[in-house]
Amino acid sequence: MSKRKRIYITHCSAKKDDSLRGTKKKVTPDRLYTAIPLQRFVKKCKDKGVDWAIFSDKYGIVLPQDKIEWYDKHPSKVTPEEFQILVNNFIQRLSGYDEIWFYHNPGRFHQLYKKLIEEVGSKGLNVKLFTHLSEINQVTKNE
Numbered sequence: 001m002s003k004r005k006r007i008y009i010t011h012c013s014a015k016k017d018d019s020l021r022g023t024k025k026k027v028t029p030d031r032l033y034t035a036i037p038l039q040r041f042v043k044k045c046k047d048k049g050v051d052w053a054i055f056s057d058k059y060g061i062v063l064p065q066d067k068i069e070w071y072d073k074h075p076s077k078v079t080p081e082e083f084q085i086l087v088n089n090f091i092q093r094l095s096g097y098d099e100i101w102f103y104h105n106p107g108r109f110h111q112l113y114k115k116l117i118e119e120v121g122s123k124g125l126n127v128k129l130f131t132h133l134s135e136i137n138q139v140t141k142n143e
Contacts, residue, residue, distance in 0.1 A: 006139045007051040007094060009061070010103040011113050013038045016070055026067035029054040041103050044133045053093075055102075057112070060089030075112035083112070087119050094120075100127045101135070 013035030020027060030042045033054060045052035054062045058073040078086065094100050102117060117127045 004098040004139050005051075005096065006099040006101060007053060007097045008041075008045055008101045008103060008136055009053045009055055009094075010038060010041045011075075011110070012054050012056045012062075014072075014074070018070075020070040022070070024069055026069050028064060028067055029056075029062045030064065032068060032070065037105065040133060041136075044136050048136050048138055050136060050138055051097075055086075055090070055113070055116070057086075060086045061093040063093070075110040078112055083115070087116060087123075090116065090120050091123055091125060094125065098126065099139075100125060102127055102129050103133070103136075104129060104131065106131060 012029075013033045015035040015038075016032050017027070017034055020032065030039075033039070038054070042052065052064060056062050056068065056071075056073075057075045057078055058071045059066075059068050062068055102113070104113065117129070121127055
């Protein structure tokens with residue numbers, strides 16, 4: 001049996017490294033986003049050696065090696081046209097994974113992300129929501 005391919009993702013945060021604001025400098029997501037929950041997510045993924053990404057309201061899926069500029073885009077400001085671009089980006093960048101695990105805080109999970117998960121799920125992507133960092137683990141052959 002071949003190993004299942006899994007990626008862990010979480011949504012972006014409003015807290016970003018303000019020293020980058022207006023500089024046009026592009027950095028990796030672990031440098032850009034400074035919110036503590038997001039930083040804990042990244043650390044856990046790195047510690048476990050698993051694939052991970054951040055879902056950005058502006059850029060879509062941002063993988064660890066991707067470099068993006070500082071931005072200010074609230075999920076409530078995403079237009080229907082931008083939403084479709086984000087959906088297409090999500091599918092294109094993550095369709096190689098058997099499982100997509102989306103880490104979130106239920107009390108702070110914006111409607112945009114719920115809608116995104118429903119939309120990509122209807123197009124065949126398997127997205128599982130989870131709320132505890134302890135659930136981040138490498139995939140074993142028996143899974």
